[in-house]
Each structure stands twice: as structure tokens, then as C-alpha cells.
Amino acid sequence: MLDTKGYRVGIIGRPDWKTDKDFLKLGRPRLYFGVTSGSMDSMLVNYTPLKRERAKDPHVPYHSGIPDRAVLVYANRIKPLFPDSTIVLGGIEASLRRFAHYDYWENKVRRSLLLDSRADVLVYGPGEKQAQEIARRLDNGEDLLGVPGTCVVRRELRAGFSVIPSYEEVSGDSAKFCEAQRLFSNRRQLAQAHAGRYVLQFPMPEYTTADLDWIYGLPYSRHVPPGFSEFALARFSVVTHRGCIGDCSFCSLALHQGDRIVSRSEGSIIEEIRRLTRHPEFKGHIDDLGGPTANMYGMDCPAPCPEGRCLPCKKLDRSHSRLIRLMKRARAVPGVKKVFVRSGIRYDLAMESREYLRELCAHHISGLLKIAPEHVSPRVLRLMNKGRDRSAEFRRLFKELNRGRRQQLKGYYMVAHPGTSEKEACELARHLEKLEREGERPVEGVQVFTPTPMTRSTCMYRTGVDPITGEPVYVPRTFAEKKAQKWLLEKSGSGIA
Ligand code: SF4
Structure with a gap:
């Protein structure tokens, strides 16, 4: 994405964090080091829910190739090697650890990742717009304060920020922890004190249908590098939308991708499928046509209200009509043998449309x-x-x-x-x-x-x-x-x- 905007990008995939060697491979970047641990928190990847190391689990041994608290480890490797370089944190691990948070694996409240990593800025949520804006500002010698969808640390509390209970308060007081929880939102300017300094959150930028069409319309190679075989199953997947309106208490998706649906246009999705059919290794199967919850495609809010509670809203279009049309068109693309829907569905919402379920069962699942x-x-x-x-x-x-x-x-x-x-x-x-x-x-x-x-x-x-x-x-x-x-x-x- 940055490459399309004219920047040169180097990627050091799964660096060996035990030595400096990999971190020195590409030298000092002109603009910034972007640090991420991938699409899941490294602690979730490395440990089972009962805190057993997955790598040592006799039932499902799994070596992720990334360290515990990978974002922190990588950033702390880079900092002494390139003390003047800008470090930008991103991905789900950074996103959900932007404020003081409970860490199950240590059974304690930890500080914002920004403090522990000594990074310059933290991107939360999907980061395409933020990454571009950070690159543009650094290129122009501008400050990184106020980039929508980011957090920074400053000594002063600025006007216009809602203050959530501090790290010290949420660490020791359950009522304060609950208060902070109630105030979390991607739509607000939020500030949280950590020993006299403030983590400042700037609201998420709006991602529109046009943005998603552009992002997913880029010419990705779909090449799965050696050692990343877990991606092979999703190699020819097509993302239809972002966000989830389910609001399940145990799920953090809304505070990452958003609590409203933003769908791609049908034309952009069909065009992407057509492009896939021309890929030399495409065998006719779309591995997944979906998003966080597959059957929320097209349920974009027509008139967003301030807090967004879409699922119970009477105005929500539950007909699944846009999705049904998309599924029919997707499987009719010449060269496509089967379009699977492997992303989860919200079954209670799916019950609102027998036609959707009929389509899904007849054409898009395999038994x-x-x-x-x-x-x-x-x-x-x-x-x-x-x-x-x-x-x-x-x-x-x-x-x-x-x-x-x-x-x-x-x-x-x-x-x-x-x-x-x-x-x-x-x-x-x-x-x-x-x-x-x-x-x-x-x-x-x-x-x-x-x-x-x-x-x-x-x-x-x-x-x-x-x-x-x-x-x-x-x-x-x-x-x-x-x-x-x-x-x-x-x-x-x-x-x-
Ligand atoms: S429906 Fe799925 S993605 Fe949506 S909030 Fe619930 S668990 Fe998360």
C-alpha cells in the first residue's frame, strides 16, 4: 500500500529476536520502522487458554516463530540500534494494548505498550490511512501529534480530551478499571495518565467503501513465503467488509476494526475475483468470501448515530439482499468452481433471511x-x-x-x-x-x-x-x-x- 504511494518498503519477516543481525539487515529507514506482531496477539499465539506453551503442547505443538510480547521485543531491539529512528507500533497487539490493560498471562495490569516500548506513535485499528499519514508527515518534517487513529505519549494533557482513570488507578481499584472500560471508544479523544505522562488517543479516521475498494484492489502477489504455510488455506480469500455489529462481550473486534460495518462495493469484489482467476496457481476455489462475520456484508449503517448500536436498531437492513446478490455474482465469475464461506456467521441474524441460508447451504459450504x-x-x-x-x-x-x-x-x-x-x-x-x-x-x-x-x-x-x-x-x-x-x-x- 505504501509502495503504491511511492514509498520504498522493506519487510523483515519474523526476525530472529535473539540477536541484532536481522534488525540491521535493511539499515536505517528514511522515515520509520513499523513494528507489528501479525494478526494476533503474540501471547494468544504462543499460549493455550490454560497458559501452556503451545510449542510444548503434546496435542497441538505449534511454533509461531515469534517471541512473547513480540511488539515490545522487536521495538526494544530496534531502539538502541537506531536511537534516532521513528518507531511506529501497529497490528492487533499494539491496538488492544494502547492503554493500561489487564494481562492474563502475567495476571496484572500492564502499562500502555507505548510506554514500555519507547515507540514514538502507536497505530490502532486497521492502519492503512494512519501509515500513509505518518509517512507523509515524516517526509515533510511534521510532528506526529494528532494523526487520526493513533496514540502518542505527551507530558501535557491537551484540551478536548476525555480523561479515563489512570494506570495507577486501574491497577489498584476495580471500580476505576470498570469506569475505564465503559469509556473505551474509537470515536473519542481519550487521555490516560501514566505516572505524570499522558497516553493521548486521537479518534479513528473514517474508512469508507471507496477506501476499502482501493486497499483491496491493490495488486497483491498472493505469494505465500516459505515458513508461512498457515496462510495457504486463506490464500485466495476475498474480504467483503470490515467491522462487526455483534458486540459480544468477549470479543475485541469492535475496538480494533470498528463497531459499524463498512462494506466494499460489489464491483470491486467481483473485479478482485476476476483477477484471482488469472493467478497462475488459482485452481477455481475462493477459499473464503467474508469478513469478521460473513453475513454482515452490506449492513452498513445508513445514518450513523453517535454511539452505534446497530444490531438492535430497527433501521438495520437484515434482508441479506446485498450479500445474496454478491454470492450469486461471485460464483458466476468464469473460472470460479466454488466460492466457500468459511468466516463465521451470526446465526441469529442469518435466521432473518431464509433465502440467504438457502443460498449459503446450497452453494457455499461443503457439508x-x-x-x-x-x-x-x-x-x-x-x-x-x-x-x-x-x-x-x-x-x-x-x-x-x-x-x-x-x-x-x-x-x-x-x-x-x-x-x-x-x-x-x-x-x-x-x-x-x-x-x-x-x-x-x-x-x-x-x-x-x-x-x-x-x-x-x-x-x-x-x-x-x-x-x-x-x-x-x-x-x-x-x-x-x-x-x-x-x-x-x-x-x-x-x-x-
Ligand atoms: S459476532 Fe463474532 S466478530 Fe462480532 S463481536 Fe461477536 S465474536 Fe466478535
Whole structure:
């Protein structure tokens, strides 16, 4: 993207952080070092929810090739080597650690990554506009203060900023931690004190359909370098939109990509698919046509309100009509044999359109549709902000629409989320047992809740309080209890590995 704008860009992929060698490879950049750990937080990549090192896990050994707290490690390697260079942090790890945050792996509140890394500026959210603006300013010798979608550290608090509780306050006081949680927003100028200095957040720039069309319309090589084989499965994927209106408490997507949908134009997506068909290694399969939640394409807000609560909004177009049209056009592109939809769907929203589900099942899945009811207990679902359990209704509809076809429905469930005592865990286990007895094999995966930075659920985990209602929340914290909850589901015979 920067290259298209006339800048020269060098990439040092997965540098060896134990020595300086890789960091010296390209010399001193004229404008800046951009540091990211990739599309997931390095601690999530390197550890299981029970804090076992994935690399040492006998069941799923996985060597990520990146260090723990990769952004911090890389930035701290660069700083002494190039003390005068500008360091820009970005990616999901930086984005969600922009303010003081609870770190599950250390079980403590950590400072903003900006302070610990000594970087000059932190980009949060998708960073294309920010990266360009930072390059332009540095090229012109301008200050980096005030770039939309970034945070910086300054000694003075500036006018117009809403002050959220300080690092010192959120570290020691649960009520202050909850207060900070309630104030997080990508739309506000926010300031948080850390020992007399302020982390200043400038609101996210607006990303429009035209922006996304331009970004995804660039001529990416789709080349998967050696050692990055995990990308091969998504090599010919097509992104249709950004953002999610689901607002699940355990998910940080809204504070990264945004809580409104911005969709690409149909023309831009179809053009990208046409280009893929000309790729020498394209075999006719689009690996995924989707976004954070596949069936939110086209649900852009027609008249954005200040806070954005799209899912319950009466004005939201739930017809899926834009998506249905896109799916039909995508699979009709000459050279395309199959367009898969592998991104998750919000099943409750999908139920609003039988036509969408019919299209999806008939043409875009291969024998299996995965949904994420997460739980059945009304109390847990309320804390997750997932609405009531409608999975039985969905199951009936799925069966009806797939009569005569061999299609299966499987679900993802979460154990040990705040609010899940033994009672709620048993409720879920009994529900799954019942489905099993009725001849369903309902479970695709069970995950143990992981408290990741900046989510409401993490706030509940840290404080034992629901930050929205102020009610106390039961929190399963010990490994023994988390394992027991998982074991209950395994015992229920639902085929969980
Ligand atoms: S629907 Fe999915 S992407 Fe959206 S908030 Fe919920 S978990 Fe996150």
C-alpha cells in the first residue's frame, strides 16, 4: 500500500529476536520502522487458554516463530540500534494494548505498550490511512501529534480530551478499571495518565467503501513465503467488509476494526475475483468470501448515530439482499468452481433471511456449517451480550432447508466465561447430552475463555463485576475449575477432543 504511494518498503519477516543481525539487515529507514506482531496477539499465539506453551503442547505443538510480547521485543531491539529512528507500533497487539490493560498471562495490569516500548506513535485499528499519514508527515518534517487513529505519549494533557482513570488507578481499584472500560471508544479523544505522562488517543479516521475498494484492489502477489504455510488455506480469500455489529462481550473486534460495518462495493469484489482467476496457481476455489462475520456484508449503517448500536436498531437492513446478490455474482465469475464461506456467521441474524441460508447451504459450504451459540444459560449469554439462545430454532430451519442433502450443523461453545459456575456449566452439558441423544453431534469445538486485553469479559474476569450493570459476577479462575468445566462437556459425549 505504501509502495503504491511511492514509498520504498522493506519487510523483515519474523526476525530472529535473539540477536541484532536481522534488525540491521535493511539499515536505517528514511522515515520509520513499523513494528507489528501479525494478526494476533503474540501471547494468544504462543499460549493455550490454560497458559501452556503451545510449542510444548503434546496435542497441538505449534511454533509461531515469534517471541512473547513480540511488539515490545522487536521495538526494544530496534531502539538502541537506531536511537534516532521513528518507531511506529501497529497490528492487533499494539491496538488492544494502547492503554493500561489487564494481562492474563502475567495476571496484572500492564502499562500502555507505548510506554514500555519507547515507540514514538502507536497505530490502532486497521492502519492503512494512519501509515500513509505518518509517512507523509515524516517526509515533510511534521510532528506526529494528532494523526487520526493513533496514540502518542505527551507530558501535557491537551484540551478536548476525555480523561479515563489512570494506570495507577486501574491497577489498584476495580471500580476505576470498570469506569475505564465503559469509556473505551474509537470515536473519542481519550487521555490516560501514566505516572505524570499522558497516553493521548486521537479518534479513528473514517474508512469508507471507496477506501476499502482501493486497499483491496491493490495488486497483491498472493505469494505465500516459505515458513508461512498457515496462510495457504486463506490464500485466495476475498474480504467483503470490515467491522462487526455483534458486540459480544468477549470479543475485541469492535475496538480494533470498528463497531459499524463498512462494506466494499460489489464491483470491486467481483473485479478482485476476476483477477484471482488469472493467478497462475488459482485452481477455481475462493477459499473464503467474508469478513469478521460473513453475513454482515452490506449492513452498513445508513445514518450513523453517535454511539452505534446497530444490531438492535430497527433501521438495520437484515434482508441479506446485498450479500445474496454478491454470492450469486461471485460464483458466476468464469473460472470460479466454488466460492466457500468459511468466516463465521451470526446465526441469529442469518435466521432473518431464509433465502440467504438457502443460498449459503446450497452453494457455499461443503457439508458442514459452523455456528457459535457459545452457551445456553440465559445468564451467561446475557453477560456475553449474545441475546437468547435460538440455536434449536436455527437447527430446525437448517434441517428444513437441507432436506435431501448431507449437510451438518456444528457449534462452538465457550466454557469458564465469567458468570459460569458449576450450575451453568452443567446446564450446557445437559443440553448437549440431550442433542446427542436425539442423534445430533452438535459440537465442533469448545474453547476455554481467554481474557484478552480491552474486552468487557476481561474486565469482568479482572474485577468480578459487570462493568455495564455494576453487578457482581462469579468468575471461574483456577485451572482446575476451567478444566472441570471442559471435562463436563467431554463427559457429555459430544465428541470433543
Ligand atoms: S459476532 Fe463474532 S466478530 Fe462480532 S463481536 Fe461477536 S465474536 Fe466478535
